[in-house]
Amino acid sequence: MSIVMPVPDATALKNRDAIAAALRAIVPGDGVIDDPDALRPYESDGLTAYRQPPLVVVLPDSVEQVSAILRWCHAQGVKVVPRGSGTSLSGGALPLADAVLLGMGKFKKVLDIDYDERIAVVQPGVTNLAITQAVEGAGFYYAPDPSSQIACSIGGNVAENSGGVHCLKYGLTTNNVLGVELVLMDGEIVRLGGRHLDPAGLDLLGVVVGSEGLLGVVTEVTVRILPKPERARAILLGFPDAEQAGACVAQVIAEGIIPAGMEMMDKPAIHAAEAFVNVGYPLDVGALLIVEVDGPAAECDHLIVEIDRIADENGAVTRRISNSEVERLAFWAGRKAAFPAVGRLAPDYYCMDGTIPRRRLPDVLRRMEELSAHYGLGVANVFHAGDGNLHPLILYDANRPGELAKAEAFGNDILRLCVEMGGVLTGEHGVGVEKRDLMPAMFSEIDLQQQQRLKCAFDPQLLLNPGKVFPRLHRCAELGRVHVHGGRHAFPDIPRF
Amino acid sequence: MNQVQPDSAEQLCDAIADAKRDGVRVEIRGGGSKARIGAPREARIVRTTGLSGVVAYDPAELVLTVRAGTPLAEVEALVAAERQMLAFEPFDHGPLFGAPAGAATIGGVIAAGVAGSGRVTAGSARDHLLGFTAVSGRSEVFVAGGKVVKNVTGFDLSKLVTGSWGRLVALTELTLKVLPRPRVSATLRLDGLGPAASCTAMMRALGSHAEVSAAARHPDGPTLFRVAGFEPSVVARCALLSQMLREFGPLQRLEEDMANALWRQAGTGSDLDGAMLWCIHVGPRRAPEVAARLASHARRVALDWGGGRIWASLDDPVVPVRSIARAAGGEALLLRAPDAVRATIPAQHPRAPGVAALEARVRRAFDPDGVFETGRFLDEEPAHAD
Numbered sequence A: 001m002s003i004v005m006p007v008p009d010a011t012a013l014k015n016r017d018a019i020a021a022a023l024r025a026i027v028p029g030d031g032v033i034d035d036p037d038a039l040r041p042y043e044s045d046g047l048t049a050y051r052q053p054p055l056v057v058v059l060p061d062s063v064e065q066v067s068a069i070l071r072w073c074h075a076q077g078v079k080v081v082p083r084g085s086g087t088s089l090s091g092g093a094l095p096l097a098d099a100v101l102l103g104m105g106k107f108k109k110v111l112d113i114d115y116d117e118r119i120a121v122v123q124p125g126v127t128n129l130a131i132t133q134a135v136e137g138a139g140f141y142y143a144p145d146p147s148s149q150i151a152c153s154i155g156g157n158v159a160e161n162s163g164g165v166h167c168l169k170y171g172l173t174t175n176n177v178l179g180v181e182l183v184l185m186d187g188e189i190v191r192l193g194g195r196h197l198d199p200a201g202l203d204l205l206g207v208v209v210g211s212e213g214l215l216g217v218v219t220e221v222t223v224r225i226l227p228k229p230e231r232a233r234a235i236l237l238g239f240p241d242a243e244q245a246g247a248c249v250a251q252v253i254a255e256g257i258i259p260a261g262m263e264m265m266d267k268p269a270i271h272a273a274e275a276f277v278n279v280g281y282p283l284d285v286g287a288l289l290i291v292e293v294d295g296p297a298a299e300c301d302h303l304i305v306e307i308d309r310i311a312d313e314n315g316a317v318t319r320r321i322s323n324s325e326v327e328r329l330a331f332w333a334g335r336k337a338a339f340p341a342v343g344r345l346a347p348d349y350y351c352m353d354g355t356i357p358r359r360r361l362p363d364v365l366r367r368m369e370e371l372s373a374h375y376g377l378g379v380a381n382v383f384h385a386g387d388g389n390l391h392p393l394i395l396y397d398a399n400r401p402g403e404l405a406k407a408e409a410f411g412n413d414i415l416r417l418c419v420e421m422g423g424v425l426t427g428e429h430g431v432g433v434e435k436r437d438l439m440p441a442m443f444s445e446i447d448l449q450q451q452q453r454l455k456c457a458f459d460p461q462l463l464l465n466p467g468k469v470f471p472r473l474h475r476c477a478e479l480g481r482v483h484v485h486g487g488r489h490a491f492p493d494i495p496r497f
Numbered sequence B: 001m002n003q004v005q006p007d008s009a010e011q012l013c014d015a016i017a018d019a020k021r022d023g024v025r026v027e028i029r030g031g032g033s034k035a036r037i038g039a040p041r042e043a044r045i046v047r048t049t050g051l052s053g054v055v056a057y058d059p060a061e062l063v064l065t066v067r068a069g070t071p072l073a074e075v076e077a078l079v080a081a082e083r084q085m086l087a088f089e090p091f092d093h094g095p096l097f098g099a100p101a102g103a104a105t106i107g108g109v110i111a112a113g114v115a116g117s118g119r120v121t122a123g124s125a126r127d128h129l130l131g132f133t134a135v136s137g138r139s140e141v142f143v144a145g146g147k148v149v150k151n152v153t154g155f156d157l158s159k160l161v162t163g164s165w166g167r168l169v170a171l172t173e174l175t176l177k178v179l180p181r182p183r184v185s186a187t188l189r190l191d192g193l194g195p196a197a198s199c200t201a202m203m204r205a206l207g208s209h210a211e212v213s214a215a216a217r218h219p220d221g222p223t224l225f226r227v228a229g230f231e232p233s234v235v236a237r238c239a240l241l242s243q244m245l246r247e248f249g250p251l252q253r254l255e256e257d258m259a260n261a262l263w264r265q266a267g268t269g270s271d272l273d274g275a276m277l278w279c280i281h282v283g284p285r286r287a288p289e290v291a292a293r294l295a296s297h298a299r300r301v302a303l304d305w306g307g308g309r310i311w312a313s314l315d316d317p318v319v320p321v322r323s324i325a326r327a328a329g330g331e332a333l334l335l336r337a338p339d340a341v342r343a344t345i346p347a348q349h350p351r352a353p354g355v356a357a358l359e360a361r362v363r364r365a366f367d368p369d370g371v372f373e374t375g376r377f378l379d380e381e382p383a384h385a386d
């Protein structure tokens, strides 16, 4: 709990009952929650080390209600935190003591599916997996597949620009969303993008995706759906060490192959997964690689043999090609269960999410071992090897005084290491609360201020999801200051806001 | 001084600060291949061509960092030598205006959000810009994004500057995602289909396991499909496509040179003669309706992106192309027109008032004084000299 949240606004705390009453006038029935016990389930998201009950929870079910709620809060200067399914691992949906928590869970409808144009229009509370379920009967699916897909909402995916094991080939959320309906903090409803590609004007849709609930509330999403690949095959590869596994990954890509997925696990992760699901992972290797190819049968059958050859050339000591769906799924079972499996090694684990240039992997793993010894905490690694996105899982025991703080310090060191190696703080989980104070490791004050000016264009009073992403929130008036020469603006005809 | 050519980001900063002090607007210009898009205007031209060259290229990481003024042709040759490509298939627009190809810069391509036929499956320019360095209208150098293929740290400003037409920032350095070039690329041709049948065939192909990477209808009539990848896969998918589309007629595989020429005409608007050139974006199912309404007016019409992009050249400036597009839920970009027409019809499709106001606030967030507002897009307050 090393991150300090903004000091709650005393007026909002004092006016809690009046705020709840005003929200009830907008959302009748059981859509407003202010009973302290009933607030408890909302007090954290997937970053469970941080907890804070919200001021009140409101659960609207129409865009009109969302608009009215935001308009009222805007007029009253009340802060709002949007929430989807609450699976964020960076604390993006962490409530604030003085803010209304706006839950989008009632937006559950699939509104339109068009197979000719390959799009689906859905409400933001629909889960990621439910989109695929809605279209799979016709042979389609929605490509981005975060491991949390049974629970996380598409609205949350849009806000976090979530990825999955297939995003090297199929892209992150941003590459698969065509449009959104968005409600701004002042209640205005805008449509960005839509059914066709590359709409005119600034790509506001592009910047709303990944904006972590800071720019607006998403009330409808148009996504691209894809025909389900005819076949998928996987190969399970064991290497003496991560260096050879990394060389194999590099050669696969150098030979022009972009696999559907390419996942690496280190020794602790392999052992934990095997103990948990018993799928026959080799235990005498230093690194395990699962490579999956999908597409037409002829392509899969060709590529899987090529990858097998490349693995052999790079010193793989285990090479097993899946010959059935059962076998392919077994290869994945251990990887998919890696988090809960690692969770059995220690009372708690802390999941990190940095990206590095792939060639730096051996250096990063070596340094991580040193850090592990320094902090006296274990670490297991799962790695989206194709795109360099690293998920170190730090093992700790929250009941031991000081261990959580140590785990956080270890995590921060890992993320700084990623930046030092030419990488970034987060590949898919978002900055949220968790990495907020590390932003200066990657960006200068000028860079951060420029990002914040964008926030000001959407939400000049900084009421939407404050305390997230930016280490320090500057007042918009302060950021907007421009140099005035000789008492006049350079271009008086340009409107200023 | 009406044109300056800075050699560094710092000099570019100074150029923008100078312009503000002198009370003149700035037009950032790469090769100038699209200078004739938008309204005629007066501004100090700041050329990016002095900011040229490769900063870093690591083929194994699929990442390329280049300065913004680097010629597109140079970037393409560089990645081609490593059997890689810019998958959004950018192209040079000089020929649209009767100029030779070769002037386009990578910064201009990104700033205009240019993408070719492969866009429909590989994504647009926006999907391939990973990070950048730029000078804002505040004359400050800043960076955004990163130099790795997967990154969600901070707002995704790379999306925002792509297609911003030099109205937010002057880009100085770009980090792009590159991808392996397919080993084999086959073009199959289907003749005798009108726009409606062609769109049906293209949508069916794009939604199938044949995994076509591009589908277009050439202005002379043939419908084109591209199937790319590894040899055994291409062979199998071509067979699947032929079988799947047999009710539309026989598919014929084209020689590479012939295929490239046809794709260029169907996918880049070149060789569409006529005083006016429009580019319409629409949901592909409504494309036949747009094509039908344009038929009696247009000289040449090409369909790309499976019908999602329609190129139309016309002689008559009063044809309501924009309302035809809007009626089908689409929008229209005016690429080429006589000066008098460009002075009154905005190049870009107008946005809904709420979105236009939000865009204006976003522009002011990067350019508080409006130094980049040259009046080119006819959507600002009148940009007369003070």
Ligand SMILES: Cc1cc2nc3c(=O)[nH]c(=O)nc-3n(C[C@H](O)[C@H](O)[C@H](O)COP(=O)(O)OP(=O)(O)OC[C@H]3O[C@@H](n4cnc5c(N)ncnc54)[C@H](O)[C@@H]3O)c2cc1C
Binding pocket: A045, A046, A081, A082, A083, A084, A085, A086, A087, A088, A089, A091, A092, A093, A104, A124, A145, A146, A147, A148, A151, A152, A153, A154, A155, A156, A157, A158, A159, A160, A161, A162, A163, A164, A165, A212, A213, A214, A216, A217, A218, A219, A339, A428, A429, A465
């Ligand atoms: C076990 C586990 C595995 C995971 N695996 C992955 C993975 O593989 N890849 C990956 O990328 N992530 C993963 N995640 C992280 C998480 O699931 C994603 O970030 C997900 O997109 C969050 O969705 P949500 O609906 O739960 O959003 P929430 O957690 O409720 O909210 C996340 C953010 O989105 C904002 N938000 C939510 N809805 C809206 C809306 N309608 N409008 C505006 N803002 C909104 C919130 O304010 C918050 O900032 C995992 C999480 C868990 C717990």
